[in-house]
Amino acid sequence: xxxxxxxxxxxxxxxxxxxxxxxxxxxxxxxxxxxxxxxxxxxxxxxxxxxxxxxxxxxxxxxxxxxxxxxxxxxxxxxxxxxxxxxxxxxxxxxxxxxxxxxxxxxxxxxxxxxxxxxxxxxxxxxxxxxxxxxxxxxxxxxxxxxxxxxxxxxxxxxxxxxxxxxxxxxxxxxxxxxxxxxxxxxxxxxxxxxxxxxxxxxxxxxxxxxxxxxxxxxxxxxxxxxxxxxxxxxxxxxxxxxxxxxxxxxxxxxxxxxxxxxxxxxxxxxxxxxxxxxxxxxxxxxxxxxxxxxxxx
Numbered sequence: 001x002x003x004x005x006x007x008x009x010x011x012x013x014x015x016x017x018x019x020x021x022x023x024x025x026x027x028x029x030x031x032x033x034x035x036x037x038x039x040x041x042x043x044x045x046x047x048x049x050x051x052x053x054x055x056x057x058x059x060x061x062x063x064x065x066x067x068x069x070x071x072x073x074x075x076x077x078x079x080x081x082x083x084x085x086x087x088x089x090x091x092x093x094x095x096x097x098x099x100x101x102x103x104x105x106x107x108x109x110x111x112x113x114x115x116x117x118x119x120x121x122x123x124x125x126x127x128x129x130x131x132x133x134x135x136x137x138x139x140x141x142x143x144x145x146x147x148x149x150x151x152x153x154x155x156x157x158x159x160x161x162x163x164x165x166x167x168x169x170x171x172x173x174x175x176x177x178x179x180x181x182x183x184x185x186x187x188x189x190x191x192x193x194x195x196x197x198x199x200x201x202x203x204x205x206x207x208x209x210x211x212x213x214x215x216x217x218x219x220x221x222x223x224x225x226x227x228x229x230x231x232x233x234x235x236x237x238x239x240x241x242x243x244x245x246x247x248x249x250x251x252x253x254x255x256x257x258x259x260x261x262x263x264x265x266x267x268x269x270x271x272x273x274x275x276x277x278x279x280x281x282x283x284x285x286x287x288x289x290x291x292x293x294x295x296x297x298x
Contacts, residue, residue, distance in 0.1 A: 005056045007100065008289035009046060009063035010107065011035065013081030013134070016042065018049040020056055021289035025118055027282065029053050039076070039088040047097045061094060061102045062291035064110030064284045067137070071152045071296070074104040081134075103291040108155055109146055110287030111277070112139020113294050115240045118286065119278035124237040128230055129277065130157070132223065133243030136176045140234060145295040162226055175226045179219045181245045187215050202249045220252070224259035231272050232264060242277030250276055 003022050010017040012035060019030040031049045036042040050058070066079035074091020076082065091102045112121075112129035121127035121141065129139040136158035140147040147154045158176030177183060184198035191211055192200055204212035227239060239260075241253055257274035264272055279286055 005058040006289040006292070007050055007053075007058045007061040007098075008285045008287075009061065009065075010110070010284040010288060011042070011063055011065040011082075012107070012284075013066060013079075016045065017285055018046055019285045019289070020053045020058065021286070024290050024293070025286065027285065028056075030285065035082070037084045039085040039090070039093070042085065043090075043093050043097055046094065050098060058100060060292040061098060061100045062110070062288040063090065063094075063102065063104050064107035064288045064291070065090070065104060066135075067106045067108075067156055068151075068153055069104060069106060071103075071105045071109075071148055072298075074102060076104070101292065103294075105146075105148070105288075105291050105294075106137070106139070106152070106155060107284050108137035109139040109148070110285075110291060111242060111279070111283035112141055112155075112240075112287065113146060113290045114279050114283045114287030115242070115277055116141045116144075117290055119283070120240045120275050121238050126234070126236040127238040127240055128234060128236050129240045129242060129283075130227060130230070131243035132179070132241065132245040133181050135182070136180050136226070136243075138230065141236070142234070142297060145297045147297045150298055157226065157230060160226060160229065162222055162229075175222065179222045179226070181243070184219065184245065187219070191215065198245065199248060206251070220255060221259065223252075224256050225263060227256060227274075228260045228263035228272075231260065237273070239272065239274045240277050241274060242280060242283055246276060247280045 006021040008019045008021050016035045017032045020028045022028045068077045076085045076088045076090050078086045094102045115121045115129050125144050127141045138155040138157045160175045162175040188196040188201040205216045253276045260272050261269045
């Protein structure tokens with residue numbers, strides 16, 4: 001069989017990864033650099049990385065990037081962690097620089113596509129991929145199609161107002177502010193000092209240390225509540241959990257599944273299937289290579 005090649009880009013707030021993908025599933029080469037401060041410099045670095053892959057004859061370029069963005073016109077709008085890339089016509093500029101067709105979509109959407117087509121959700125026609133990492137986001141698959149929403153903002157679940165247990169006010173914190181990897185790191189620093197990280201907090205939790213349990217139990221409850229809200233809204237066959245927090249603490253998958261099932265109707269208990277992502281850190285880049293052939297629901 002003759003191989004086909006795709007260029008896949010995982011554009012994050014911290015790092016920029018560009019990969020050469022063979023037959024839409026195998027990473028042949030990958031390069032990682034710190035994310036350039038400006039979009040113009042980013043396009044230059046991306047084209048340099050593509051050129052460094054040699055005579056690959058790639059057919060398409062796909063990129064997963066933080067939202068919000070406009071996937072139809074390929075414009076990065078105003079993601080908080082990419083301030084130098086706001087209102088940037090990514091598709092237009094990269095197509096001009098590379099000579100290849102470019103598809104841009106949300107990074108969680110790209111990861112969802114990878115898990116649905118090749119990974120943990122490949123036998124499900126409907127699934128939700130949820131990433132719990134620096135932030136929280138989701139990619140939603142319905143009827144084997146990616147749900148993008150009317151303005152491309154479907155899956156921005158991290159902004160869900162989930163409360164903090166102290167007030168019924170709509171000004172309560174978002175899910176991301178309460179339970180993301182960033183929030184967990186802040187809690188670890190409060191408990192253990194300035195150089196601490198979320199891993200220390202989880203290690204102490206598994207050892208049943210009182211302070212860690214006091215801090216983490218409510219956060220895990222918020223995680224479960226957020227996932228249950230999404231499950232009850234979409235009712236997918238499967239929930240796939242990924243992102244750094246899950247990757248480094250896989251025991252959370254079972255814990256969350258048990259707690260999620262406490263929030264749903266009796267008739268749904270035990271049916272909210274929750275699994276860990278297969279591709280973990282590579283889901284975004286593999287999914288980016290699949291974006292050009294992905295069917296979308298607006």
